[in-house]
Amino acid sequence: MNAVANAIAPAAAPLDLSQPGIEPPLAATAIDKRYDGQTVLAGASLQLEPGAVLGLIGRNGAGKSTLIRVLLGLVEPDAGQARVWGQSSLMLDDARKARLGYVPQQPEALSWLKVGDMLDFVGRFYPRWDAGFVAATLDRWGLPRNKVLAKLSPGERQRVAIIRALAPRPDLLVLDEPAAALDPVARRELLREIAQRAGESGTSVLFSTHIVSDLERAASHVAFMHEGRVVLQTELDTLKERHLRLRVPASAAAQLDGRVPGEVARRALADGALSIVIVRDEGDAWPALATAPGVHADVLSLEDLFVEVAE
Ligand SMILES: Nc1ncnc2c1ncn2[C@@H]1O[C@H](COP(=O)(O)OP(=O)(O)OP(=O)(O)O)[C@@H](O)[C@H]1O
Numbered sequence: 001m002n003a004v005a006n007a008i009a010p011a012a013a014p015l016d017l018s019q020p021g022i023e024p025p026l027a028a029t030a031i032d033k034r035y036d037g038q039t040v041l042a043g044a045s046l047q048l049e050p051g052a053v054l055g056l057i058g059r060n061g062a063g064k065s066t067l068i069r070v071l072l073g074l075v076e077p078d079a080g081q082a083r084v085w086g087q088s089s090l091m092l093d094d095a096r097k098a099r100l101g102y103v104p105q106q107p108e109a110l111s112w113l114k115v116g117d118m119l120d121f122v123g124r125f126y127p128r129w130d131a132g133f134v135a136a137t138l139d140r141w142g143l144p145r146n147k148v149l150a151k152l153s154p155g156e157r158q159r160v161a162i163i164r165a166l167a168p169r170p171d172l173l174v175l176d177e178p179a180a181a182l183d184p185v186a187r188r189e190l191l192r193e194i195a196q197r198a199g200e201s202g203t204s205v206l207f208s209t210h211i212v213s214d215l216e217r218a219a220s221h222v223a224f225m226h227e228g229r230v231v232l233q234t235e236l237d238t239l240k241e242r243h244l245r246l247r248v249p250a251s252a253a254a255q256l257d258g259r260v261p262g263e264v265a266r267r268a269l270a271d272g273a274l275s276i277v278i279v280r281d282e283g284d285a286w287p288a289l290a291t292a293p294g295v296h297a298d299v300l301s302l303e304d305l306f307v308e309v310a311e
Contacts (some may be wrong), residue, residue: 010191017234024049025088025172025204026071031080033228040066041077042228053198054233055215056208058225059310063210065105067225072102074226085170098126101165105176107157109215115152115160116145126168134167135291141186155181162190166197168196173197175207179214191218211301222302224309231309232264238282240299245308246289247296248274261287265309279309 026048027119033041033184041063048054069075071082073089082089084096092100110118115138123129135264138145141159149157158181173194195218197203201225208217215222216236223233233247234242243264248256250272277300281285290297300308 010021010268020286023083025085026049026174026206027083028067028071029081029082031067031070031077031082031228033063033070033077040200041070041080042230043080044225044228044230046071046223046230046233048204049221050204051198051202052221053194053205053207054221055219056206056223056230057210057212057215057306058208059210062225062310063228064225066205066206067175067230068174068208072174073099077235088238089103098128098168099171100166101170101173103158103161103165103173103178105180107155107161107235111150111157114146114147115143118149118162119164120166120176123167130167130168133164134221137163137166139297153181154301155183155186158182159186166193169201171203173203173205173207175205177210179209179211188212188217194218210305216302224306226310232305234279234281239305240301242282243277243279243300243305244286244290245298245300245304246274246278247298248276248289248292249294252289254291256289260289265311267308275308277305 017156024045024047028044031041031044044063044067046056046067056064056067066075070077071084071089073082073092075089084092084100087093088095110121113121119134123131123134136173143156143159149160152160158178162175162178165175178190191214194205194207198205199221219236221233221235222239223230225231253272253274256274258274260278262280263276264279265277267275278287278290289295
């Protein structure tokens with residue numbers, strides 16, 4: 001799919017997203033992707049549930065953008081399956097495309113057009129295009145209708161791309177580091193808008209970020225990406241009840257036989273001790289190691305957890 005084709009989704013027959021058994025808005029299973037011999041995705045799996053706001057967090061180069069592009073069918077994986085509402089991302093029908101909004105990391109499509117002309121043009125292809133929202137938001141964000149997109153600052157272009165993605169009132173919104181070029185005020189506004197759309201209209205949202213506080217503000221779920229894999233996906237509300245960091249002293253570490261039940265990350269400390277992050281299912285007990293003599297257990301903040309799984 002080229003940039004222009006991707007920019008426009010043809011008007012289509014409505015897709016009934018309330019029908020029983022409808023598949024999750026996004027699902028990636030065991031995705032592999034290599035570029036020039038470099039492994040970028042190595043068995044990455046991710047699922048976005050209807051109405052959830054999933055924040056995808058990971059360090060630079062972890063593979064977030066590539067996974068998003070695979071999920072949307074913009075990049076063909078070497079292995080694995082990506083699906084949008086149950087349909088292969090590489091063969092998305094018009095009905096699904098019309099219900100999907102995407103803000104790429106660097107919006108470039110149709111950049112020779114003026115802001116207003118581009119929005120009017122794209123809007124013609126969407127049955128649910130909200131022209132009132134476009135006019136009000138351009139105004140509120142101080143964006144000039146008559147300026148060519150290519151001449152806007154990166155932050156302004158990102159705002160226009162956000163308006164374009166939100167205007168069709170999508171049921172699925174995918175934003176690749178939407179906050180990267182935005183100032184703090186615009187960032188907060190965007191996060192508020194995302195949370196509101198999810199809360200009021202049931203929009204399902206996937207957004208990638210490096211900013212832990214953005215996740216805390218807007219996300220209901222978080223997925224941590226590290227070296228091409230999603231190493232952990234969890235609900236934000238239960239994160240603290242379900243995860244623990246264990247500091248295992250050298251004497252106990254020497255007796256460990258393989259992985260601890262629920263282990264998601266392990267790091268060797270300077271004195272032969274180990275730092276191990278474990279997860280449990282809701283209602284399950286912690287493994288015996290958590291209460292073993294000399295083992296210290298810590299509840300983790302979101303930022304601690306990110307650092308532990310991404311180190
Ligand atoms: N088209 C491409 N050709 C070659 N290498 C690529 C291509 N796209 C991505 N990569 C490489 O894949 C790796 C992961 O890139 P990706 O953009 O997916 O990471 P990211 O987690 O989104 O990073 P960031 O947070 O810095 O945006 C990087 O090393 C990048 O150079």
